Amino acid sequence: xxxxxxxxxxxxxxxxxxxxxxxxxxxxxxxxxxxxxxxxxxxxxxxxxxxxxxxxxxxxxxxxxxxxxxxxxxxxxxxxxxxxxxxxxxxxxxxxxxxxxxxxxxxxxxxxxxxxxxxxxxxxxxxxxxxxxxxxxxxxxxxxxxxxxxxxxxxxxxxxxxxxxxxxxxxxxxxxxxxxxxxxxxxxxxxxxxxxxxxxxxxxxxxxxxxxxxxxxxxxxxxxxxxxxxxxxxxxxxxxxxxxxxxxxxxxxxxxxxxxxxxxx
Amino acid sequence: xxxxxxxxxxxxxxxxxxxxxxxxxxxxxxxxxxxxxxxxxxxxxxxxxxxxxxxxxxxxxxxxxxxxxxxxxxxxxxxxxxxxxxxxxxxxxxxxxxxxxxxxxxxxxxxxxxxxxxxxxxxxxxxxxxxxxxxxxxxxxxxxxxxxxxxxxxxxxxxxxxxxxxxxxxxxxxxxxxxxxxxxxxxxxxxxxxxxxxxxxxxxxxxxxxxxxxxxxxxxxxxxxxxxxxxxxxxxxxxxxxxxxxxxxxxxxxxxxxxxxxxxxxxxxxxxxxxxxxxxxxxxxxxxxxxxxxxxxxxx
Numbered sequence: 001x002x003x004x005x006x007x008x009x010x011x012x013x014x015x016x017x018x019x020x021x022x023x024x025x026x027x028x029x030x031x032x033x034x035x036x037x038x039x040x041x042x043x044x045x046x047x048x049x050x051x052x053x054x055x056x057x058x059x060x061x062x063x064x065x066x067x068x069x070x071x072x073x074x075x076x077x078x079x080x081x082x083x084x085x086x087x088x089x090x091x092x093x094x095x096x097x098x099x100x101x102x103x104x105x106x107x108x109x110x111x112x113x114x115x116x117x118x119x120x121x122x123x124x125x126x127x128x129x130x131x132x133x134x135x136x137x138x139x140x141x142x143x144x145x146x147x148x149x150x151x152x153x154x155x156x157x158x159x160x161x162x163x164x165x166x167x168x169x170x171x172x173x174x175x176x177x178x179x180x181x182x183x184x185x186x187x188x189x190x191x192x193x194x195x196x197x198x199x200x201x202x203x204x205x206x207x208x209x210x211x212x213x214x215x216x217x218x219x220x221x222x223x224x225x226x227x228x229x230x231x232x233x234x235x236x237x238x239x240x241x242x243x244x245x246x247x248x249x250x251x252x253x254x255x256x257x258x259x260x261x262x263x264x265x
Numbered sequence: 266x267x268x269x270x271x272x273x274x275x276x277x278x279x280x281x282x283x284x285x286x287x288x289x290x291x292x293x294x295x296x297x298x299x300x301x302x303x304x305x306x307x308x309x310x311x312x313x314x315x316x317x318x319x320x321x322x323x324x325x326x327x328x329x330x331x332x333x334x335x336x337x338x339x340x341x342x343x344x345x346x347x348x349x350x351x352x353x354x355x356x357x358x359x360x361x362x363x364x365x366x367x368x369x370x371x372x373x374x375x376x377x378x379x380x381x382x383x384x385x386x387x388x389x390x391x392x393x394x395x396x397x398x399x400x401x402x403x404x405x406x407x408x409x410x411x412x413x414x415x416x417x418x419x420x421x422x423x424x425x426x427x428x429x430x431x432x433x434x435x436x437x438x439x440x441x442x443x444x445x446x447x448x449x450x451x452x453x454x455x456x457x458x459x460x461x462x463x464x465x466x467x468x469x470x471x472x473x474x475x476x477x478x479x480x481x482x483x484x485x486x487x488x489x490x491x492x493x494x495x496x497x498x499x500x501x502x503x504x505x506x507x508x509x510x511x512x513x514x515x516x517x518x519x520x521x522x523x524x525x526x527x528x529x530x531x532x533x534x535x536x537x538x539x540x541x542x543x544x545x546x547x548x549x550x551x552x553x554x555x556x557x558x559x560x561x562x563x564x565x
Contacts, residue, residue, distance in 0.1 A: 082441035
Protein backbone atom coordinates (compact mmCIF):
# COMPACT_ATOMS: atom_id res chain seq x y z
CA UNK A 1 0.00 0.00 0.00
CA UNK A 2 1.44 3.34 -0.98
CA UNK A 3 1.51 6.45 1.14
CA UNK A 4 -0.38 9.56 0.14
CA UNK A 5 1.44 11.93 -2.17
CA UNK A 6 -0.40 14.98 -0.84
CA UNK A 7 -2.86 15.84 1.94
CA UNK A 8 -6.15 14.15 1.16
CA UNK A 9 -8.73 16.22 -0.71
CA UNK A 10 -11.38 13.56 -0.37
CA UNK A 11 -11.42 10.84 2.21
CA UNK A 12 -13.87 7.97 2.62
CA UNK A 13 -13.91 6.63 6.17
CA UNK A 14 -15.53 3.25 6.67
CA UNK A 15 -18.25 4.01 4.14
CA UNK A 16 -20.99 1.40 4.06
CA UNK A 17 -24.22 1.41 2.13
CA UNK A 18 -27.09 -1.00 2.44
CA UNK A 19 -30.23 -1.27 0.33
CA UNK A 20 -32.53 -3.56 2.28
CA UNK A 21 -30.62 -6.82 2.48
CA UNK A 22 -28.10 -5.89 -0.19
CA UNK A 23 -24.75 -4.60 0.97
CA UNK A 24 -23.59 -2.36 -1.86
CA UNK A 25 -20.60 -1.03 0.07
CA UNK A 26 -18.97 -2.07 3.28
CA UNK A 27 -16.22 -0.36 5.20
CA UNK A 28 -14.63 1.38 2.24
CA UNK A 29 -11.63 3.52 3.14
CA UNK A 30 -9.74 5.58 0.67
CA UNK A 31 -8.12 8.98 0.37
CA UNK A 32 -7.68 10.94 -2.81
CA UNK A 33 -4.86 13.48 -2.84
CA UNK A 34 -5.03 16.87 -4.50
CA UNK A 35 -4.14 16.72 -8.18
CA UNK A 36 -4.31 12.94 -8.43
CA UNK A 37 -6.03 10.88 -11.07
CA UNK A 38 -7.48 8.17 -8.93
CA UNK A 39 -9.01 5.09 -10.55
CA UNK A 40 -11.79 2.92 -9.21
CA UNK A 41 -12.08 -0.48 -10.80
CA UNK A 42 -13.95 -3.65 -10.05
CA UNK A 43 -16.41 -6.05 -11.61
CA UNK A 44 -19.99 -5.00 -12.36
CA UNK A 45 -22.00 -4.61 -9.18
CA UNK A 46 -18.91 -4.05 -7.07
CA UNK A 47 -20.30 -0.79 -5.71
CA UNK A 48 -18.27 1.72 -7.71
CA UNK A 49 -21.22 3.82 -8.83
CA UNK A 50 -22.77 3.55 -5.36
CA UNK A 51 -19.60 5.07 -3.96
CA UNK A 52 -19.90 7.88 -6.51
CA UNK A 53 -23.52 8.39 -5.50
CA UNK A 54 -22.54 8.62 -1.85
CA UNK A 55 -19.80 11.15 -2.61
CA UNK A 56 -22.07 13.28 -4.77
CA UNK A 57 -24.94 13.19 -2.27
CA UNK A 58 -27.43 11.16 -4.30
CA UNK A 59 -27.29 8.24 -1.87
CA UNK A 60 -26.88 8.45 1.88
CA UNK A 61 -24.21 6.25 3.40
CA UNK A 62 -25.56 3.83 6.01
CA UNK A 63 -22.24 3.84 7.82
CA UNK A 64 -19.08 5.88 7.82
CA UNK A 65 -18.61 9.27 6.29
CA UNK A 66 -17.01 11.17 3.47
CA UNK A 67 -14.65 14.03 4.29
CA UNK A 68 -13.99 16.87 1.86
CA UNK A 69 -10.95 19.00 2.68
CA UNK A 70 -11.26 17.63 6.19
CA UNK A 71 -14.95 18.59 6.66
CA UNK A 72 -17.79 16.07 6.64
CA UNK A 73 -20.17 15.97 3.68
CA UNK A 74 -22.69 14.10 5.79
CA UNK A 75 -26.29 15.08 5.17
CA UNK A 76 -25.53 17.47 2.32
CA UNK A 77 -27.72 17.22 -0.78
CA UNK A 78 -26.29 17.01 -4.30
CA UNK A 79 -26.64 20.76 -4.93
CA UNK A 80 -24.65 21.62 -1.81
CA UNK A 81 -21.98 19.10 -2.69
CA UNK A 82 -21.74 20.48 -6.20
CA UNK A 83 -21.19 23.92 -4.67
CA UNK A 84 -18.35 22.48 -2.59
CA UNK A 85 -16.54 21.82 -5.87
CA UNK A 86 -17.39 18.21 -6.65
CA UNK A 87 -18.80 17.53 -10.12
CA UNK A 88 -19.73 14.25 -11.74
CA UNK A 89 -20.80 12.54 -14.92
CA UNK A 90 -23.17 9.62 -15.12
CA UNK A 91 -22.72 6.10 -16.33
CA UNK A 92 -25.94 6.35 -18.36
CA UNK A 93 -25.61 9.90 -19.64
CA UNK A 94 -28.02 12.33 -18.02
CA UNK A 95 -27.97 15.36 -20.26
CA UNK A 96 -30.76 17.92 -20.42
CA UNK A 97 -32.03 16.49 -23.69
CA UNK A 98 -34.44 19.28 -24.59
CA UNK A 99 -31.90 22.02 -23.98
CA UNK A 100 -29.33 23.13 -26.50
CA UNK A 101 -25.72 22.03 -26.18
CA UNK A 102 -24.83 25.57 -25.13
CA UNK A 103 -27.60 25.69 -22.53
CA UNK A 104 -26.49 22.39 -21.04
CA UNK A 105 -23.16 24.00 -20.27
CA UNK A 106 -24.81 27.24 -19.13
CA UNK A 107 -26.94 25.28 -16.65
CA UNK A 108 -23.67 23.90 -15.34
CA UNK A 109 -22.58 27.49 -14.74
CA UNK A 110 -25.69 28.07 -12.58
CA UNK A 111 -23.70 29.04 -9.52
CA UNK A 112 -21.80 31.83 -11.25
CA UNK A 113 -24.45 32.93 -13.78
CA UNK A 114 -26.67 34.82 -11.33
CA UNK A 115 -27.63 38.43 -12.00
CA UNK A 116 -29.77 41.10 -10.30
CA UNK A 117 -33.46 40.45 -10.96
CA UNK A 118 -34.39 43.94 -12.14
CA UNK A 119 -31.61 43.99 -14.71
CA UNK A 120 -32.61 40.57 -15.96
CA UNK A 121 -36.28 41.51 -16.31
CA UNK A 122 -35.51 44.75 -18.13
CA UNK A 123 -32.73 43.22 -20.24
CA UNK A 124 -30.42 45.99 -19.05
CA UNK A 125 -27.06 46.50 -20.78
CA UNK A 126 -25.23 45.25 -17.67
CA UNK A 127 -27.33 42.07 -17.70
CA UNK A 128 -26.67 41.50 -21.38
CA UNK A 129 -22.94 42.03 -20.92
CA UNK A 130 -22.92 39.51 -18.09
CA UNK A 131 -24.91 37.02 -20.17
CA UNK A 132 -22.47 37.49 -23.04
CA UNK A 133 -19.59 36.73 -20.67
CA UNK A 134 -21.32 33.58 -19.45
CA UNK A 135 -21.93 32.55 -23.04
CA UNK A 136 -18.29 33.18 -23.98
CA UNK A 137 -17.10 31.05 -21.10
CA UNK A 138 -19.53 28.31 -22.08
CA UNK A 139 -18.35 28.44 -25.69
CA UNK A 140 -14.74 28.22 -24.53
CA UNK A 141 -15.55 25.02 -22.67
CA UNK A 142 -17.37 23.65 -25.70
CA UNK A 143 -14.36 24.40 -27.88
CA UNK A 144 -12.18 22.50 -25.47
CA UNK A 145 -14.37 19.47 -26.07
CA UNK A 146 -14.71 20.04 -29.84
CA UNK A 147 -18.41 20.82 -29.47
CA UNK A 148 -18.49 24.50 -30.37
CA UNK A 149 -19.96 23.89 -33.81
CA UNK A 150 -22.85 21.97 -32.24
CA UNK A 151 -23.72 24.67 -29.69
CA UNK A 152 -27.24 25.49 -30.98
CA UNK A 153 -28.28 21.85 -31.42
CA UNK A 154 -30.57 20.02 -29.06
CA UNK A 155 -28.52 17.76 -26.79
CA UNK A 156 -30.77 14.81 -27.63
CA UNK A 157 -29.77 15.05 -31.30
CA UNK A 158 -26.05 14.58 -30.68
CA UNK A 159 -24.04 11.48 -31.57
CA UNK A 160 -23.05 9.25 -28.68
CA UNK A 161 -19.42 10.33 -28.44
CA UNK A 162 -20.42 13.98 -28.52
CA UNK A 163 -22.93 13.37 -25.74
CA UNK A 164 -20.22 11.83 -23.59
CA UNK A 165 -17.96 14.82 -24.14
CA UNK A 166 -20.82 17.26 -23.52
CA UNK A 167 -21.46 15.68 -20.15
CA UNK A 168 -17.84 16.25 -19.18
CA UNK A 169 -17.99 19.84 -20.40
CA UNK A 170 -21.17 20.39 -18.39
CA UNK A 171 -19.57 18.95 -15.25
CA UNK A 172 -16.52 21.20 -15.70
CA UNK A 173 -18.81 24.20 -16.09
CA UNK A 174 -19.68 23.95 -12.40
CA UNK A 175 -16.09 24.92 -11.65
CA UNK A 176 -15.12 21.81 -9.68
CA UNK A 177 -11.87 20.89 -7.95
CA UNK A 178 -12.81 17.21 -8.03
CA UNK A 179 -14.28 15.57 -11.10
CA UNK A 180 -15.99 12.19 -10.78
CA UNK A 181 -16.12 10.36 -14.11
CA UNK A 182 -18.37 7.30 -14.22
CA UNK A 183 -17.25 5.07 -17.10
CA UNK A 184 -16.39 7.90 -19.49
CA UNK A 185 -15.00 5.46 -22.08
CA UNK A 186 -18.06 3.20 -22.21
CA UNK A 187 -19.04 2.46 -25.78
CA UNK A 188 -16.01 4.16 -27.31
CA UNK A 189 -13.69 2.68 -29.89
CA UNK A 190 -9.90 2.43 -29.23
CA UNK A 191 -9.10 5.70 -31.02
CA UNK A 192 -11.77 7.54 -29.04
CA UNK A 193 -10.43 5.98 -25.83
CA UNK A 194 -6.93 7.30 -26.58
CA UNK A 195 -8.41 10.68 -27.31
CA UNK A 196 -10.35 10.61 -24.03
CA UNK A 197 -7.24 9.62 -22.11
CA UNK A 198 -5.27 12.56 -23.49
CA UNK A 199 -8.22 14.87 -22.88
CA UNK A 200 -8.56 13.90 -19.22
CA UNK A 201 -4.84 14.50 -18.67
CA UNK A 202 -5.16 17.83 -20.45
CA UNK A 203 -8.13 19.14 -18.48
CA UNK A 204 -6.48 18.06 -15.25
CA UNK A 205 -3.54 20.34 -16.06
CA UNK A 206 -5.65 23.19 -17.31
CA UNK A 207 -8.20 23.28 -14.47
CA UNK A 208 -5.91 21.99 -11.69
CA UNK A 209 -8.34 19.13 -11.20
CA UNK A 210 -8.35 16.06 -9.10
CA UNK A 211 -10.03 13.22 -10.97
CA UNK A 212 -11.76 10.15 -9.59
CA UNK A 213 -12.59 7.80 -12.40
CA UNK A 214 -14.54 4.56 -12.79
CA UNK A 215 -13.66 2.54 -15.84
CA UNK A 216 -13.67 -1.06 -16.95
CA UNK A 217 -10.98 -0.69 -19.56
CA UNK A 218 -7.95 -1.77 -17.53
CA UNK A 219 -5.12 -0.80 -19.91
CA UNK A 220 -6.55 2.72 -20.09
CA UNK A 221 -6.69 2.92 -16.32
CA UNK A 222 -3.16 1.58 -15.93
CA UNK A 223 -1.91 4.31 -18.22
CA UNK A 224 -4.02 7.17 -16.90
CA UNK A 225 -4.22 6.75 -13.15
CA UNK A 226 -1.72 7.69 -10.48
CA UNK A 227 -3.33 5.27 -8.07
CA UNK A 228 -6.07 2.69 -8.25
CA UNK A 229 -8.51 1.20 -5.80
CA UNK A 230 -10.21 -2.08 -6.54
CA UNK A 231 -13.70 -2.84 -5.27
CA UNK A 232 -15.32 -6.24 -5.19
CA UNK A 233 -18.70 -7.04 -3.62
CA UNK A 234 -18.69 -3.64 -1.97
CA UNK A 235 -15.30 -4.05 -0.33
CA UNK A 236 -12.04 -2.38 -1.19
CA UNK A 237 -9.71 -5.27 -1.85
CA UNK A 238 -6.67 -3.38 -3.10
CA UNK A 239 -5.23 0.10 -3.26
CA UNK A 240 -1.99 1.38 -4.73
CA UNK A 241 -0.12 2.32 -7.83
CA UNK A 242 -1.18 0.62 -11.05
CA UNK A 243 1.93 -1.57 -10.81
CA UNK A 244 1.09 -2.67 -7.26
CA UNK A 245 -2.52 -3.34 -8.08
CA UNK A 246 -1.61 -5.27 -11.20
CA UNK A 247 0.35 -7.78 -9.16
CA UNK A 248 -2.00 -8.01 -6.20
CA UNK A 249 -3.11 -11.66 -6.04
CA UNK A 250 -6.57 -10.72 -4.69
CA UNK A 251 -7.15 -8.47 -7.66
CA UNK A 252 -6.03 -11.09 -10.13
CA UNK A 253 -8.32 -13.60 -8.50
CA UNK A 254 -11.38 -11.40 -7.97
CA UNK A 255 -11.35 -9.03 -10.84
CA UNK A 256 -9.50 -10.74 -13.63
CA UNK A 257 -10.76 -14.20 -12.85
CA UNK A 258 -7.30 -15.71 -12.38
CA UNK A 259 -5.81 -14.39 -15.60
CA UNK A 260 -2.68 -12.28 -15.44
CA UNK A 261 -3.40 -8.57 -15.32
CA UNK A 262 -2.62 -6.22 -18.14
CA UNK A 263 -4.68 -8.08 -20.71
CA UNK A 264 -8.03 -6.80 -21.68
CA UNK A 265 -10.48 -9.30 -20.20
CA UNK B 266 -68.76 46.50 -29.35
CA UNK B 267 -69.04 44.58 -26.14
CA UNK B 268 -65.69 43.75 -24.57
CA UNK B 269 -67.04 41.17 -22.11
CA UNK B 270 -65.79 38.16 -24.03
CA UNK B 271 -62.29 39.59 -24.66
CA UNK B 272 -61.93 40.23 -20.91
CA UNK B 273 -62.85 36.63 -20.16
CA UNK B 274 -60.42 35.44 -22.82
CA UNK B 275 -57.53 37.45 -21.36
CA UNK B 276 -58.34 36.18 -17.86
CA UNK B 277 -58.30 32.65 -19.32
CA UNK B 278 -54.88 33.26 -20.85
CA UNK B 279 -53.59 34.44 -17.47
CA UNK B 280 -54.85 31.29 -15.77
CA UNK B 281 -53.23 29.24 -18.54
CA UNK B 282 -49.88 30.89 -17.78
CA UNK B 283 -50.42 30.23 -14.10
CA UNK B 284 -50.65 26.49 -14.86
CA UNK B 285 -47.78 26.72 -17.34
CA UNK B 286 -45.09 28.07 -15.00
CA UNK B 287 -44.92 25.09 -12.62
CA UNK B 288 -45.30 22.80 -15.62
CA UNK B 289 -42.26 24.43 -17.25
CA UNK B 290 -40.43 23.24 -14.14
CA UNK B 291 -41.83 19.74 -14.58
CA UNK B 292 -44.47 20.14 -11.86
CA UNK B 293 -48.05 19.23 -12.72
CA UNK B 294 -49.81 21.53 -10.25
CA UNK B 295 -53.57 22.01 -10.50
CA UNK B 296 -53.68 24.53 -7.66
CA UNK B 297 -54.33 27.53 -9.92
CA UNK B 298 -58.12 27.79 -9.23
CA UNK B 299 -57.39 27.67 -5.49
CA UNK B 300 -55.23 30.78 -5.65
CA UNK B 301 -57.64 32.37 -8.12
CA UNK B 302 -60.41 31.96 -5.53
CA UNK B 303 -58.20 33.37 -2.78
CA UNK B 304 -57.58 36.46 -4.92
CA UNK B 305 -61.27 36.81 -5.64
CA UNK B 306 -62.26 36.61 -1.98
CA UNK B 307 -59.61 39.16 -1.01
CA UNK B 308 -61.15 41.55 -3.53
CA UNK B 309 -64.74 40.74 -2.60
CA UNK B 310 -64.27 40.95 1.15
CA UNK B 311 -62.18 44.12 1.12
CA UNK B 312 -64.24 46.06 -1.38
CA UNK B 313 -67.59 45.18 0.21
CA UNK B 314 -66.42 45.12 3.84
CA UNK B 315 -63.94 47.96 4.25
CA UNK B 316 -65.73 51.27 3.79
CA UNK B 317 -62.48 53.25 3.80
CA UNK B 318 -61.55 51.69 0.45
CA UNK B 319 -64.38 53.60 -1.19
CA UNK B 320 -66.85 50.82 -1.98
CA UNK B 321 -69.76 53.23 -1.54
CA UNK B 322 -68.64 55.62 -4.23
CA UNK B 323 -70.17 55.36 -7.70
CA UNK B 324 -66.86 54.26 -9.13
CA UNK B 325 -64.57 52.08 -7.00
CA UNK B 326 -61.21 53.92 -6.67
CA UNK B 327 -58.36 52.48 -8.71
CA UNK B 328 -55.79 52.75 -5.88
CA UNK B 329 -58.07 50.54 -3.76
CA UNK B 330 -58.11 47.99 -6.56
CA UNK B 331 -54.32 48.06 -6.78
CA UNK B 332 -54.09 47.70 -2.99
CA UNK B 333 -56.34 44.63 -3.20
CA UNK B 334 -54.09 43.19 -5.90
CA UNK B 335 -51.02 43.75 -3.74
CA UNK B 336 -52.61 42.13 -0.70
CA UNK B 337 -53.99 39.23 -2.73
CA UNK B 338 -50.54 38.64 -4.24
CA UNK B 339 -48.93 38.65 -0.79
CA UNK B 340 -51.52 36.30 0.69
CA UNK B 341 -51.30 33.90 -2.26
CA UNK B 342 -47.50 33.94 -2.12
CA UNK B 343 -47.57 33.21 1.62
CA UNK B 344 -50.01 30.32 1.18
CA UNK B 345 -47.94 29.00 -1.76
CA UNK B 346 -44.72 29.06 0.28
CA UNK B 347 -46.30 27.30 3.26
CA UNK B 348 -48.07 24.67 1.15
CA UNK B 349 -45.40 24.40 -1.54
CA UNK B 350 -42.58 23.29 0.76
CA UNK B 351 -44.15 19.93 1.63
CA UNK B 352 -46.35 19.46 -1.45
CA UNK B 353 -43.62 20.01 -4.05
CA UNK B 354 -41.76 17.01 -2.70
CA UNK B 355 -44.40 14.97 -4.51
CA UNK B 356 -43.93 14.18 -8.16
CA UNK B 357 -46.09 13.79 -11.23
CA UNK B 358 -49.60 12.59 -10.64
CA UNK B 359 -49.19 12.65 -6.83
CA UNK B 360 -48.53 16.37 -6.94
CA UNK B 361 -51.58 16.79 -9.19
CA UNK B 362 -53.77 14.96 -6.68
CA UNK B 363 -52.40 16.91 -3.73
CA UNK B 364 -53.09 20.22 -5.48
CA UNK B 365 -56.61 19.10 -6.44
CA UNK B 366 -57.10 18.37 -2.74
CA UNK B 367 -55.93 21.88 -1.93
CA UNK B 368 -58.50 23.35 -4.32
CA UNK B 369 -61.23 21.19 -2.79
CA UNK B 370 -60.26 22.13 0.78
CA UNK B 371 -60.44 25.81 -0.13
CA UNK B 372 -63.80 25.29 -1.82
CA UNK B 373 -65.30 23.59 1.23
CA UNK B 374 -63.78 26.22 3.52
CA UNK B 375 -65.29 28.99 1.42
CA UNK B 376 -68.68 27.32 1.56
CA UNK B 377 -68.59 27.07 5.35
CA UNK B 378 -66.54 29.94 6.75
CA UNK B 379 -68.69 32.52 8.56
CA UNK B 380 -67.51 35.47 6.44
CA UNK B 381 -67.44 34.11 2.88
CA UNK B 382 -71.18 34.20 2.31
CA UNK B 383 -71.86 30.46 2.12
CA UNK B 384 -73.21 29.03 -1.10
CA UNK B 385 -74.50 32.40 -2.28
CA UNK B 386 -71.12 34.00 -1.86
CA UNK B 387 -70.48 37.71 -1.89
CA UNK B 388 -72.37 39.93 -4.28
CA UNK B 389 -72.60 43.60 -5.26
CA UNK B 390 -68.85 43.88 -5.53
CA UNK B 391 -68.19 47.52 -6.49
CA UNK B 392 -67.02 48.33 -9.99
CA UNK B 393 -63.86 50.32 -10.65
CA UNK B 394 -64.73 50.64 -14.34
CA UNK B 395 -67.96 51.76 -15.96
CA UNK B 396 -67.77 49.26 -18.83
CA UNK B 397 -65.78 46.14 -19.77
CA UNK B 398 -63.16 48.16 -21.69
CA UNK B 399 -61.53 49.24 -18.44
CA UNK B 400 -61.29 45.62 -17.36
CA UNK B 401 -59.90 44.70 -20.73
CA UNK B 402 -57.17 47.32 -20.41
CA UNK B 403 -56.25 46.25 -16.88
CA UNK B 404 -56.21 42.52 -17.62
CA UNK B 405 -54.35 43.03 -20.89
CA UNK B 406 -51.68 45.02 -19.04
CA UNK B 407 -51.36 42.20 -16.52
CA UNK B 408 -51.18 39.63 -19.31
CA UNK B 409 -48.51 41.67 -21.08
CA UNK B 410 -46.46 41.84 -17.88
CA UNK B 411 -46.71 38.11 -17.29
CA UNK B 412 -45.86 37.35 -20.94
CA UNK B 413 -42.85 39.63 -20.63
CA UNK B 414 -41.75 37.75 -17.52
CA UNK B 415 -42.14 34.40 -19.30
CA UNK B 416 -40.23 35.65 -22.33
CA UNK B 417 -37.39 36.99 -20.16
CA UNK B 418 -37.15 33.72 -18.24
CA UNK B 419 -35.70 32.12 -21.36
CA UNK B 420 -32.65 34.37 -21.10
CA UNK B 421 -32.42 34.13 -17.33
CA UNK B 422 -30.68 31.70 -15.05
CA UNK B 423 -34.00 30.81 -13.40
CA UNK B 424 -35.56 29.90 -16.75
CA UNK B 425 -32.67 27.64 -17.67
CA UNK B 426 -32.76 26.06 -14.23
CA UNK B 427 -36.51 25.42 -14.67
CA UNK B 428 -35.91 23.70 -18.00
CA UNK B 429 -33.10 21.66 -16.48
CA UNK B 430 -35.27 20.54 -13.56
CA UNK B 431 -38.00 19.62 -16.01
CA UNK B 432 -35.61 17.51 -18.08
CA UNK B 433 -33.71 15.76 -15.29
CA UNK B 434 -34.17 16.89 -11.72
CA UNK B 435 -31.37 14.74 -10.37
CA UNK B 436 -28.81 15.93 -12.88
CA UNK B 437 -29.93 19.50 -12.25
CA UNK B 438 -29.25 19.06 -8.53
CA UNK B 439 -25.79 17.76 -9.40
CA UNK B 440 -25.17 21.02 -11.29
CA UNK B 441 -25.58 22.91 -8.02
CA UNK B 442 -29.17 23.95 -8.68
CA UNK B 443 -31.35 24.10 -5.57
CA UNK B 444 -34.20 22.24 -7.25
CA UNK B 445 -36.61 22.67 -4.34
CA UNK B 446 -36.10 26.43 -4.49
CA UNK B 447 -36.59 26.56 -8.28
CA UNK B 448 -39.82 24.56 -8.04
CA UNK B 449 -41.09 26.68 -5.15
CA UNK B 450 -40.30 29.91 -7.02
CA UNK B 451 -42.32 28.76 -10.03
CA UNK B 452 -45.17 27.68 -7.75
CA UNK B 453 -45.24 31.04 -5.96
CA UNK B 454 -45.19 33.05 -9.21
CA UNK B 455 -48.00 30.83 -10.49
CA UNK B 456 -50.02 31.47 -7.32
CA UNK B 457 -49.51 35.24 -7.55
CA UNK B 458 -50.66 35.32 -11.19
CA UNK B 459 -53.78 33.33 -10.30
CA UNK B 460 -54.58 35.57 -7.32
CA UNK B 461 -54.19 38.78 -9.35
CA UNK B 462 -56.46 37.30 -11.99
CA UNK B 463 -58.96 36.47 -9.26
CA UNK B 464 -59.04 40.06 -8.03
CA UNK B 465 -59.86 41.41 -11.49
CA UNK B 466 -62.34 38.62 -12.08
CA UNK B 467 -64.27 39.24 -8.83
CA UNK B 468 -64.83 42.90 -9.69
CA UNK B 469 -65.62 42.05 -13.29
CA UNK B 470 -68.18 39.38 -12.38
CA UNK B 471 -69.67 41.57 -9.64
CA UNK B 472 -70.15 38.48 -7.48
CA UNK B 473 -67.88 35.82 -6.05
CA UNK B 474 -68.55 32.38 -4.57
CA UNK B 475 -66.90 29.05 -3.89
CA UNK B 476 -67.90 27.64 -7.28
CA UNK B 477 -65.26 29.78 -8.96
CA UNK B 478 -62.58 27.42 -7.76
CA UNK B 479 -63.67 23.86 -8.31
CA UNK B 480 -62.20 20.66 -9.67
CA UNK B 481 -63.80 21.61 -13.01
CA UNK B 482 -61.78 24.81 -13.07
CA UNK B 483 -58.58 22.83 -12.42
CA UNK B 484 -59.26 20.68 -15.44
CA UNK B 485 -60.33 23.58 -17.66
CA UNK B 486 -57.18 25.56 -16.92
CA UNK B 487 -55.09 22.45 -17.52
CA UNK B 488 -56.87 22.03 -20.86
CA UNK B 489 -55.69 25.53 -21.85
CA UNK B 490 -52.11 24.35 -21.52
CA UNK B 491 -52.58 20.91 -23.04
CA UNK B 492 -54.40 22.39 -26.01
CA UNK B 493 -52.08 25.34 -26.55
CA UNK B 494 -48.86 23.51 -25.76
CA UNK B 495 -46.71 23.42 -22.67
CA UNK B 496 -43.25 23.87 -24.18
CA UNK B 497 -43.46 27.62 -24.70
CA UNK B 498 -45.46 30.28 -22.88
CA UNK B 499 -47.21 31.25 -26.13
CA UNK B 500 -49.11 27.95 -26.04
CA UNK B 501 -51.06 28.50 -22.78
CA UNK B 502 -51.88 32.07 -23.86
CA UNK B 503 -53.40 30.82 -27.10
CA UNK B 504 -55.09 27.91 -25.31
CA UNK B 505 -56.60 30.24 -22.72
CA UNK B 506 -57.83 32.72 -25.31
CA UNK B 507 -59.32 30.14 -27.69
CA UNK B 508 -60.84 27.73 -25.23
CA UNK B 509 -62.45 30.57 -23.25
CA UNK B 510 -63.93 32.09 -26.38
CA UNK B 511 -65.12 28.86 -27.93
CA UNK B 512 -68.19 28.10 -25.75
CA UNK B 513 -69.41 31.69 -26.29
CA UNK B 514 -68.77 31.68 -30.02
CA UNK B 515 -70.58 28.37 -30.28
CA UNK B 516 -73.80 29.71 -28.75
CA UNK B 517 -75.59 29.75 -32.14
CA UNK B 518 -75.14 25.96 -32.31
CA UNK B 519 -77.47 25.67 -29.32
CA UNK B 520 -77.37 22.52 -27.25
CA UNK B 521 -74.66 21.02 -29.39
CA UNK B 522 -72.12 23.59 -28.24
CA UNK B 523 -70.72 21.66 -25.28
CA UNK B 524 -70.35 18.62 -27.48
CA UNK B 525 -68.46 20.63 -30.09
CA UNK B 526 -66.37 22.19 -27.34
CA UNK B 527 -65.53 18.75 -26.01
CA UNK B 528 -64.62 17.53 -29.48
CA UNK B 529 -62.25 20.45 -30.01
CA UNK B 530 -60.50 19.76 -26.72
CA UNK B 531 -60.29 16.11 -27.68
CA UNK B 532 -59.10 16.79 -31.22
CA UNK B 533 -56.39 19.23 -30.10
CA UNK B 534 -54.03 16.72 -28.50
CA UNK B 535 -54.80 14.11 -31.17
CA UNK B 536 -53.84 16.41 -34.06
CA UNK B 537 -51.18 18.35 -32.10
CA UNK B 538 -49.77 15.97 -29.49
CA UNK B 539 -47.44 18.66 -28.12
CA UNK B 540 -50.07 21.38 -28.26
CA UNK B 541 -50.86 23.78 -31.06
CA UNK B 542 -47.79 25.93 -30.37
CA UNK B 543 -44.35 24.37 -30.06
CA UNK B 544 -40.95 26.10 -30.09
CA UNK B 545 -40.17 24.44 -33.44
CA UNK B 546 -43.38 25.75 -34.99
CA UNK B 547 -42.66 29.25 -33.67
CA UNK B 548 -39.16 29.13 -35.16
CA UNK B 549 -40.53 27.91 -38.44
CA UNK B 550 -43.04 30.75 -38.57
CA UNK B 551 -40.39 33.29 -37.61
CA UNK B 552 -38.21 32.10 -40.48
CA UNK B 553 -40.79 31.62 -43.21
CA UNK B 554 -43.41 34.18 -42.25
CA UNK B 555 -46.27 32.31 -43.93
CA UNK B 556 -48.63 35.23 -43.33
CA UNK B 557 -46.55 37.51 -45.55
CA UNK B 558 -46.43 35.28 -48.61
CA UNK B 559 -49.35 34.38 -50.81
CA UNK B 560 -48.06 30.85 -51.45
CA UNK B 561 -45.39 29.85 -49.01
CA UNK B 562 -43.21 26.91 -49.88
CA UNK B 563 -41.66 24.82 -47.17
CA UNK B 564 -37.88 25.03 -47.12
CA UNK B 565 -37.75 28.12 -49.35
